[in-house]
Amino acid sequence: MKVHQIQVGNMQNFTYVVEDExxxxxxxxxxxxxxxxxxxxxxxxxLKIKYVINTHHHFDHTLGNEGMVKLTNAQIIQHEKSELKHDIAVKDGDVIEFGNSKLTVLHTPGHSKDSMCLIGDGKIFSGDTLFVGNCGRIDLPGGSAKELYHSLFDVLYSLNDDLILYCGHNYGNSLTSTIGKEKLTNFVMQKRTEQEFLDMMGQ
Structure with a gap:
């Protein structure tokens, strides 16, 4: 699985083209x-694009959907909690296949209700759930520090330390990281109680 990471726009977004070689x-x-x-x-x-996948519904991650569909005739995949137009709804544990490659859906609400991560082939595409050195904001509609706490510590924290992290924005000091490195260096991934996390996040 080869990853093309492209920084786009003026909000330091990453778009990914992921190919089955x-x-x-x-x-x-x-x-x-x-x-x-x-x-x-x-x-x-x-490349033959099979799917356009959105990690969540925010405009800076979905604005190009229609343009991509016009260009590629791909189907749009979003989490079932998304209210945007899509062709295929997925939920936690679903597997997305393209070529001989597979990505498993992890539902990770907190930044938004429909936030999800994609994991496979030693990689995790985390959208705005987890950044290099930080996490997604929780002050937008559908955001929840409590849900983000459980996504970070019940879901992501238990993943393999060697997983390469590809996140939704270039906000950190490196383009990629690993789950293990974020557990060591990212302040939001330090073990604390739910209440301590809520206090830290101002909720």
Whole structure:
């Protein structure tokens, strides 16, 4: 599974083109701005885009959906709690297949009700649930520090330390990280009680 990480727009978003190298089938995660860059990667590598996948519904992760669909005829996948237009709804534990590659859906609410991470082939695409050195904000509609606490500590904290972290924005001091490194260095991933986490997050 080869990952093309592209920074787009003026909010330091990442869009990902993830290709199955055995079949040239691929997915696009969180298209928003600068679609011509995405198109160039698709064409240069002769990729067939099977799905457009959104880690959550916020506009800076979904703005390019229609443009990508026009370009590729791909189907849009979102979590079942998303209220945006999509073709396929997924829930926790579902598996998304493209080529010979598979990504498993982890429902990780907190930043939004429909936030999800995708895990497979030693990688995790975390959207705005977890950043390098931080986490997604919880002050937007549908945000919840309590839900984020459980997503971080009941779901992500127990994952393999070696998983490479690909997040939704370039907000940290490196483009990627690992779950293990974030457990050591990310202040939001330090063990604390739920109440201590809520206090820290101002809720």
């Amino acid at each position: 055995e079949t040239d089938e691929a997915i696009v995660i969180d298209p928003s701005w600068d679609l011509e860059q995405i198109e160039q990667i698709i064409q240069r590598n002769n």
